[in-house]
Amino acid sequence: YALSDVTMADDMTTYRQALRDITAHSNFPHNLADSDWPTKP
Secondary structure (H helix, E strand, O other), X not given: OOOOXXXXXXXXXXXXXXXXXXXXXXXXXXXXOHHHOOOOO
């Protein structure tokens, strides 16, 4: 999906950004709950 010759769907782009933003959670890096993780499209 991350290749420059492949266009990513908006939901996949949003999902990948949410994974990058996981470090912004107040309980990162310890005690991440299942609800903290984004749902894969």
